Amino acid sequence: MPKRRGDADDPTNTGLDRVFHALSDPTRRQVVERLGRGPATTSDLARPFDMALPSFTEHLGVLERSGLVTSEKTGRVRTYRLAPQPLEDVNTWLAAQRVLWTRRLDQLDAFLNDLKEQQK
């Protein structure tokens, strides 16, 4: 069987583990949504959340370690940017699932059509 992303022995596995884990929290998903609109500083990102800053920066750390965001410090200000590749990796995995799933439904359709033909 050819290796696919998401297989247990695929080296991108740890990557997908981290990305899915990073996206399993609503605060972190909202940060990703915000960064989709453009780069933002820590305080820009923290503003909508009623959360202590250390907890919030821990969320940013999880996002950064997953590769979903990158950051750069200028003076005392850290600016975050979205890195689209990990979202593409998730999309690739999902698309592969859809191919399997759709093929199965097509086979089921074909089977039911054969059955109908036989009953004619």
Add this chain to the structure above:
Amino acid sequence: MPKRRGDADDPTNTGLDRVFHALSDPTRRQVVERLGRGPATTSDLARPFDMALPSFTEHLGVLERSGLVTSEKTGRVRTYRLAPQPLEDVNTWLAAQRVLWTRRLDQLDAFLNDLKEQQK
């Protein structure tokens, strides 16, 4: 701002939390891949994994609580099926991120084109 899936106050949020969490593990992703090819029993699903059965059924429990799979027991045999809606929800969230991201790149393009025009 209109409510979107993935917003902190969106009721589908907990759903996405659970689905992303369920997908953050390679064993669970492989089970989803396997079930994309058709229903399977606990022992069918466990076969490829070198894992104690209680650990493996715990993974199945995480998948079932996320809504990604459903199961049915006939006699002593439990059969699992993929439920495609949660994967669709992930896809919807991802597609929304891509719209934001692409729109931003378009705006950047437009801005750079304006700049070029002004320099003519």
